[in-house]
Amino acid sequence: MGKWHLGNAEHYPETHGFDVNIGGTVWGAPATFFWPYRGSQLYGGEYRYVPGLHGGKPGEYLTDRLTDEALKQIDAAGDRPFFLNLCYHTVHTPIEGKPELVERYRAKLRPGLRHQNAAYAAMVHSLDENVGRLLERLERNGLAERTVVVFTSDNGGYINPFRRQVVTNNHPLRSGKGSLYEGGIRVPLLIRWPGVTPAGAVSDEPVSSIDLYPTILEMAGLSGDPKHNATVDGHSLVPLLKDPRARLAREELFFHYPHYYATTSPVSAILARDWKLLEYFEDGRVEFYNLGRDPSETRNLADAEPEVARRLHERLRAWRASVNAQTPTPNPGWRRK
Numbered sequence: 001m002g003k004w005h006l007g008n009a010e011h012y013p014e015t016h017g018f019d020v021n022i023g024g025t026v027w028g029a030p031a032t033f034f035w036p037y038r039g040s041q042l043y044g045g046e047y048r049y050v051p052g053l054h055g056g057k058p059g060e061y062l063t064d065r066l067t068d069e070a071l072k073q074i075d076a077a078g079d080r081p082f083f084l085n086l087c088y089h090t091v092h093t094p095i096e097g098k099p100e101l102v103e104r105y106r107a108k109l110r111p112g113l114r115h116q117n118a119a120y121a122a123m124v125h126s127l128d129e130n131v132g133r134l135l136e137r138l139e140r141n142g143l144a145e146r147t148v149v150v151f152t153s154d155n156g157g158y159i160n161p162f163r164r165q166v167v168t169n170n171h172p173l174r175s176g177k178g179s180l181y182e183g184g185i186r187v188p189l190l191i192r193w194p195g196v197t198p199a200g201a202v203s204d205e206p207v208s209s210i211d212l213y214p215t216i217l218e219m220a221g222l223s224g225d226p227k228h229n230a231t232v233d234g235h236s237l238v239p240l241l242k243d244p245r246a247r248l249a250r251e252e253l254f255f256h257y258p259h260y261y262a263t264t265s266p267v268s269a270i271l272a273r274d275w276k277l278l279e280y281f282e283d284g285r286v287e288f289y290n291l292g293r294d295p296s297e298t299r300n301l302a303d304a305e306p307e308v309a310r311r312l313h314e315r316l317r318a319w320r321a322s323v324n325a326q327t328p329t330p331n332p333g334w335r336r337k
Contacts, residue, residue: 097122178261210234
């Protein structure tokens with residue numbers, strides 16, 4: 001259900017084992033969050049639509065409608081086990097909230113607030129409501145105690161303007177979507193596993209979305225494809241879900257973004273517990289932070305901690321070589337206009 005954005009038709013959900021696809025297309029964002037969810041007013045004039053959402057009416061909101069469709073599938077499953085992959089477009093651009101909610105949050109605005117975008121707040125409100133609707137349906141259908149629920153995001157908040165207004169602020173984290181600073185890569189992750197994970201438990205172990213696949217396999221008691229699994233980078237989070245004080249058999253996470261974006265130039269990073277090193281490809285610049293003491297990444301310790309920085313830099317370069325990571329090269333024909 002919802003956003004897919006992993007390639008053209010040869011890579012749509014149906015080619016990845018899903019029986020039902022409602023809304024999954026090549027596009028990463030809808031033309032609008034209001035029915036009929038189509039148009040060419042944004043994204044360079046490209047005409048976009050959200051398939052499978054027929055029979056709507058004016059004023060219908062995409063976040064609500066995707067939940068409606070998900071609830072139908074939960075009801076249709078009955079007592080059969082099911083896997084529901086619901087990717088809300090919220091809070092992606094276009095930043096469009098329900099008018100009554102936008103006005104509700106506009107009335108709360110005052111000088112000094114870091115967040116000044118009432119439409120964004122309205123979108124978060126709708127997301128919260130709809131997650132609640134899903135949880136309520138699991139309860140009503142008697143499925144809550146035997147259903148795992150995972151809530152996460154694909155990137156940090158978008159800190160650039162949309163329609164001449166800054167979208168959000170990730171304070172106290174630095175930067176946002178697209179960057180490898182914490183504002184770009186530190187995201188919510190909540191997992192509810194009834195009867196296993198203590199309610200309200202918090203783990204401080206660094207984890208990544210690459211860990212969700214092996215986690216779900218272990219939860220379901222499945223082995224998966226051994227050939228495929230031999231190349232999987234992730235670790236099962238089941239030990240953490242059983243004991244939030246546990247640690248994984250992993251000391252490092254790697255990130256590689258060899259692209260340009262509004263918040264960054266091409267960059268790689270290594271996270272080793274509290275230590276984090278970033279290497280920028282344009283000029284070879286290295287930045288080094290201790291996230292335990294400086295989660296806002298304000299003090300570059302590359303000169304103050306040269307030995308630790310050198311060791312992590314070597315590990316980052318060795319990892320890139322081991323996975324054949326693609327890196328950008330200078331374009332001698334480029335000229336600034």
